[in-house]
Amino acid sequence: MGSNRRSVSVLALIGSLLLTGENTAQAAPNTFNTALPVAQGQYLWREQLVLRERSDDGPLDREVSVQALGSVLGYGVTSKFAVFGMVPYFFNKELDVTTPMGRVERDTAGFGDISLFGRYTLYKKDFTGSTFRVAPVFGLTAPTGDDNDSDRFGELPRPLQAGDGAWDVFGGAVVTYQTLQYQVDGQLLYRENGRHDGFARGDETRFDASLQYRIWPRSMKGVPGTPGFVYALLESNLIHRERDDVGSGTDANSGGTQWLLAPGLQYVSRGWIVEGTVQLPVAEDPRGDAIEDDYIVRVGFRRNF
Amino acid sequence: MVRKLTLLLSALTVSIAVLAADNQYVLGVDGLACPFCAYGIEKRLNKVDGVTGVQVDVGESVVHVILQEGKTLTEDQARKAVDEAGFTLRSYSKAEGKKGGSNGQ
Numbered sequence: 180m181g182s183n184r185r186s187v188s189v190l191a192l193i194g195s196l197l198l199t200g201e202n203t204a205q206a207a208p209n210t211f212n213t214a215l216p217v218a219q220g221q222y223l224w225r226e227q228l229v230l231r232e233r234s235d236d237g238p239l240d241r242e243v244s245v246q247a248l249g250s251v252l253g254y255g256v257t258s259k260f261a262v263f264g265m266v267p268y269f270f271n272k273e274l275d276v277t278t279p280m281g282r283v284e285r286d287t288a289g290f291g292d293i294s295l296f297g298r299y300t301l302y303k304k305d306f307t308g309s310t311f312r313v314a315p316v317f318g319l320t321a322p323t324g325d326d327n328d329s330d331r332f333g334e335l336p337r338p339l340q341a342g343d344g345a346w347d348v349f350g351g352a353v354v355t356y357q358t359l360q361y362q363v364d365g366q367l368l369y370r371e372n373g374r375h376d377g378f379a380r381g382d383e384t385r386f387d388a389s390l391q392y393r394i395w396p397r398s399m400k401g402v403p404g405t406p407g408f409v410y411a412l413l414e415s416n417l418i419h420r421e422r423d424d425v426g427s428g429t430d431a432n433s434g435g436t437q438w439l440l441a442p443g444l445q446y447v448s449r450g451w452i453v454e455g456t457v458q459l460p461v462a463e464d465p466r467g468d469a470i471e472d473d474y475i476v477r478v479g480f481r482r483n484f
Numbered sequence: 485m486v487r488k489l490t491l492l493l494s495a496l497t498v499s500i501a502v503l504a505a506d507n508q509y510v511l512g513v514d515g516l517a518c519p520f521c522a523y524g525i526e527k528r529l530n531k532v533d534g535v536t537g538v539q540v541d542v543g544e545s546v547v548h549v550i551l552q553e554g555k556t557l558t559e560d561q562a563r564k565a566v567d568e569a570g571f572t573l574r575s576y577s578k579a580e581g582k583k584g585g586s587n588g589q
Contacts, residue, residue, distance in 0.1 A: 215518075215520075215521060215570075216521065216524060216569065216570025216571070217524070217570075218523075218524025218525065218527060218528055218568065218569040218570055219528065219568040219569070219570075220527070220528070220531075220568075221523075221524050221527055221528075255524075255570075257568075258567055258568045258569065258570040259570075300570070303515070303570075305514035305515030305571060305572040306514055306515070307512070307514050307545045307574065308516070308517055308543075308545050309515075309517050310514075310515040310516075310517055310571075357517045357518060358517055359517050359518075359542070359543065362517075362518070399542075399543035400543075402543050403541060403543070404539065404540070404541060404542075405519045405522045405540045405541070405542045406519065406542075407519060408518060408519055447518055447519050447520050448519050448520070449519045449520065449522055449523045449526070449540075450523055452520055481520075483520060483523040483524070483527075
C-alpha cells in the first residue's frame with residue numbers, strides 16, 4: 180500500500196515534470212492569425228484537428244500523445260475589429276511512462292479552456308492586388324476545462340488535465356503582407372499564464388512566421404472571376420517558455436526554447452479554406468529533462484458566412 | 485485541356501451575367517488579393533438595396549455590382565460597403581459607358 184502510494188506520488192511528479200509546456204490545440208499560429216479583414220457582420224468558423232506526439236530519450240521513456248479538435252468562431256464587429264472564441268476538445272490526452280510499477284498509461288478527454296480574443300486593424304495600406312496590415316491581438320483564456328480529473332492512480336498531474344484551472348492573458352501583434360502571388364504573416368505573441376492550486380505553466384513568448392505561395396493557378400492572366408487558389412505553405416514557430424511554477428518554487432525540468440518548421444498545403448476558395456501542415460522540430464533546447472516535440476499534424480478547414 | 489475548359493466556362497458565366505445586366509456598376513477595389521477575402525465584399529454589397537448580383541474579378545481587383553432596374557448605387561454607398569468589408573474603393577463607374585464618376589484613392 181505504502182509502495183503504491185509512493186508510486187502514485189512518483190507518477191504525479193513525473194506527470195507534472197514531463198508535460199510542461201503542453202500547448203493545447205491553439206488556433207494560432209497555423210495561418211489563422213492573419214491581419215486580413217473579417218468583414219463587418221461576417222462570421223468565420225474554423226475546425227482544426229491536431230495530432231501531437233512528444234517524447235524524450237531518458238530512462239523514463241516518456242511519451243505524450245494528444246488528439247484534439249480546435250473549434251474557432253470569429254465575428255467582424257466592424258471592418259477593423261474582430262472577436263474570436265476558441266475551445267479545444269481533447270479526444271485523448273495521454274501520458275505513457277516507465278515507473279517502478281512498470282509501464283503506466285494515464286489519460287483524459289474532454290473540453291479544454293476557452294480563449295476569447297479581439298483583433299484590431301491598427302494600420303492598413305491597400306494597393307491594387309495587394310495589402311499590408313498590422314493588427315494588435317489581445318485575449319484571455321478562461322478555466323473552463325476539467326482540471327481535477329483522476330484515474331486509478333489518483334488525480335492526474337496538472338499538465339495532463341484538459342484545463343489548467345487558471346485565467347491566462349495574452350497579447351501581441353500580427354503583420355500581414357498579401358499579394359495575388361503570395362502572402363507573408365508575422366506574429367509576436369506573449370502569454371502570461373495564471374496560477375491555480377499551486378501550479379502555473381511557464382509564461383510563453385513566441386514568434387511565428389508564415390509564407391503562402393500560390394502554386395495554382397500558376398498565372399492570373401486571363402483568369403476571370405474568383406477562382407480557387409492552391410498555396411504551398413511554410414511556417415516557422417520560435418517558442419520560448421519559462422519554467423513552470425510548482426508550489427513555492429519552479430520546476431527545473433520545464434520550459435525551454437524550440438524552433439519548429441511546418442510545410443503544408445492550403446486550398447482557398449471564396450467560402451472555404453482547406454489546409455494541412457506538419458510541424459517538425461528543427462532545434463530544441465529544453466530546460467532540464469523537459470519533454471520535446473516529435474511532430475504536430477494540423478489539418479482543418481475554415482468557412483466564411 | 486480541362487483547365488482551359490474551366491477557364492472558358494468561368495469566362496462565359498461571368499460575361500453572360502454581366503452582359504445580361506443593364507444596370508451595372510464597376511468598382512475598383514484595392515486590397516483584394518485572395519478568394520477568401522472576396523466573400524466579405526460580396527456579402528456586404530449584397531446587402532445594398534436593389535443589388536441582385538455581385539461578381540468579384542480578383543485578378544483585376546474589380547467588382548461588378550448588378551442592380552434591379554431603376555435602382556442606383558451611389559458612390560457613397562459603394563465606398564461605405566467596401567470600407568465595411570475592410571478594403572479601399574479605388575474607382576467607381578456605371579457600366580455601358582455611363583460613368584457615375586471616378587475617384588482614385
